[in-house]
Amino acid sequence: MPSNLSCVMLIDDNPDDSFFHEREIKKSGLAGAIIIKDSGADALEYLKSKAAKKLHPELIFLDINMPGMNGWEFLHEYNCLDKELQISSIIIMLTTSDNPADVEKAKKWSFVNDYKTKPLTSGLMNEIMAKHFPKMAMVEDV
């Protein structure tokens, strides 16, 4: 089955969540490669690396509560990357918190396009595709 997104990136320190989310994304069949990074620092490193030029994630799921560099700090750093690099991805917050304050905070970044609460399911993936990649979205019953 042809996939719609070449690459999706998960930035989450919780391996249980990442495992589940990866599974769900695979079930949806909407992504080719799934890159999992368990820290903001690692994720930034990847994005700046040569490997990213070959396999660049169009969709990034970002958790907020992470030890070390948390989601907000990641966004600060991401903002410093090449503008070209920035516009080639959309970031969706994927977090436990549905705190309205956090939702507002996320809205301040132009490259954060959405805010979802865990867990990520294949159904949610379909919704996201339809909303953010309308041209690529395939209607799929999962």
Place this chain on the structure above:
Amino acid sequence: MSSEPLKYVSSPQDGGGMPPRQSTKKQTKAEELIAAYKVLAYEIEEKGKRAAELMIANTELAFQNGEKENRAAELIVANIELAFQNDEKGKRAVELMIANKELAFQNGEKENRAAELLIANKELAFQNEEKEKRAAELLIANKELVFQNEQRKKRAAELIVANKELVFQNEEKEKRAAELFIANKELEQFAYVASHDLQQPLRTVSNYMKVFEEDYVTKLDDNARKYLNTVNKATERMSILIKSLLDFSRLGQNRSLSYVDTKELINEVIADLDALIKSSGAVIEVSEMPSLKIYDSEMHQVFQNLICNAIRFCKKDTQPRIKIWAKLIVNEWKFSVGDNGIGIAPIYFDRVFDIFQRLNKDSESEGSGIGLATCKKIVQLHHGNIFLESIPEVGTIFHFTIPNLKHAK
């Protein structure tokens, strides 16, 4: 000369006296004649005396006349003088008359002045009386002023004490407020962290249950599936409870007052609950509702919860009928939501507002049991009160009061 009979005539020559009467007529007549001749002599003497006297007298008289003429001359002079004097007198008299008139006039004036002076004195006496009255009043007023000043000093002293007390109280209040703020922040943080950190492992359980089911569904028998179902329901319930707890702890955060038409608000709630209303066949009657300053989204939750409850706790095979109305009592609006549902026994009236309190078995109704606790917290945020009336098997009315704020504080 008297024709008296001679009694005794003695002459110096005789030497004595003659026998008196016993003479003859001739003697008598001679005697008589002698007597008469004596008398005549006497009389001539006398006359001579008299003449002499008269001569003297005449001389005197002449002298006197001379004198008289002198006197007369003098008198004339004197008369002239007198006339002159009289003239002068006349002039003086005229002058005197004028002077008298003038005097009379002056007297008249004096009397006028005297009269005026009298009036003036009366006036002065009156003024003095008034002055004395004023002085007396002033004395009283001064005493009063002294008293007032003393009072003021006392009040000022009291005020200083009261102000010190107030400053102290304010400091205490600020300390309490600061403590309260910290305590609230801690509580918020606790609630947030607790809920958030609880959600994570719960989610892991839930997720992996799904994974397990998906991967092993073929290998599961009926019992296994039943057990898994039970686990799923429990985790689902736990998730709802944690979310409710989190929402409850956040109630009122970032709230803001706005002027709201509560009828519009209720209509919005009814629109949101459209599916539930249609499926239950409930009828909702909304009376005239006020506009006032409230926390908009929070009050939305109150009506949503109350209406939801009214629909959910309905009697079997009875169309739920819900009435909503409001009444202004002094400076508070009393909102009421009444239903014809299963009612609540009075012994539970206090408990219904407790968090997670549910009076019905789990299976009979959905809900986290936090709806009324939420209503209570929100009503309290508005500085209002919430209470209820109910008769089991007849119905329930929930009342809550909200201060009537129309203007900006």
